[in-house]
Amino acid sequence: MSTERTSDLTKHDRWHVSSKKVRHGHRGTKTDFPLRNENQGANATRAQIETTASEGRADLVPLRFNLGARVLGISLDDKLAQGNSPETSRLLATRARVIVSMAERQALARNWLDVIVCARAPFAPLSPKVPIVRDRVIEAQYQIESLADALMAPLPTARGVAMARSLLSDGAGPIYNRACPIDLGSAIAEVIARLDPLNA
Numbered sequence: 144m145s146t147e148r149t150s151d152l153t154k155h156d157r158w159h160v161s162s163k164k165v166r167h168g169h170r171g172t173k174t175d176f177p178l179r180n181e182n183q184g185a186n187a188t189r190a191q192i193e194t195t196a197s198e199g200r201a202d203l204v205p206l207r208f209n210l211g212a213r214v215l216g217i218s219l220d221d222k223l224a225q226g227n228s229p230e231t232s233r234l235l236a237t238r239a240r241v242i243v244s245m246a247e248r249q250a251l252a253r254n255w256l257d258v259i260v261c262a263r264a265p266f267a268p269l270s271p272k273v274p275i276v277r278d279r280v281i282e283a284q285y286q287i288e289s290l291a292d293a294l295m296a297p298l299p300t301a302r303g304v305a306m307a308r309s310l311l312s313d314g315a316g317p318i319y320n321r322a323c324p325i326d327l328g329s330a331i332a333e334v335i336a337r338l339d340p341l342n343a
Contacts, residue, residue: 217312223305239301242308248299251307252291258311258318259284273314276321286331293335303338310334 219238223229229239241247261272262280280287290307293299310316310330317327336342 217309220305220308220312223302224309226302229301239305242304243299243301248294248304251304251311252294255287255291255294255307255311259287273319275318276327279317279321279327283328283331286328286335290331290335293338296338298340299338300340300342303334303336306334306337 219235220242222235223239223242227235229236242251258275258280261275262277266277294304294307311318314320315323317323317325317330
């Protein structure tokens with residue numbers, strides 16, 4: 144690892160990451176990772192192809208769809224991550240709009256960078272947080288920082304954003320489960336590739 148990547152504060156300062164550590168909790172095979180700012184902003188996108196994020200005015204969405212998109216957020220994120228088109232249902236389309244908003248993507252990028260903070264923090268044996276595979280996260284620090292940058296690109300796809308959310312919250316995945324055979328760096332590289340609308 145090059146010297147410019149040894150400091151985990153470089154990207155964190157730029158993202159204004161607070162010193163507050165990430166809290167984790169169980170949700171079945173998912174961790175209840177605190178994806179901040181679940182606010183549907185005015186910056187949204189039309190739900191088409193994989194739905195690319197374009198800044199603009201969002202169409203008015205009935206309250207029941209907004210509520211459903213939040214209550215069923217994890218399962219809808221998984222469907223989008225698997226390649227289901229937002230056009231297939233109003234709920235998926237609404238969820239896609241939520242997660243590609245600038246506020247949501249900024250929050251997701253900070254949460255990914257917070258994983259590095261947790262990995263480098265002193266070990267606390269009595270902590271109630273779900274433990275992460277520290278060495279795996281530290282080894283993938285460069286990819287995590289690259290993912291945080293990619294999430295701030297002008298036109299990320301809804302599928303790529305959903306993949307980033309699902310990977311971060313998957314309690315059985317490579318971040319939290321040492322027995323998981325998936326290489327974290329490779330998984331993040333795939334997410335970055337999917338964020339590019341040219342790969343849609």
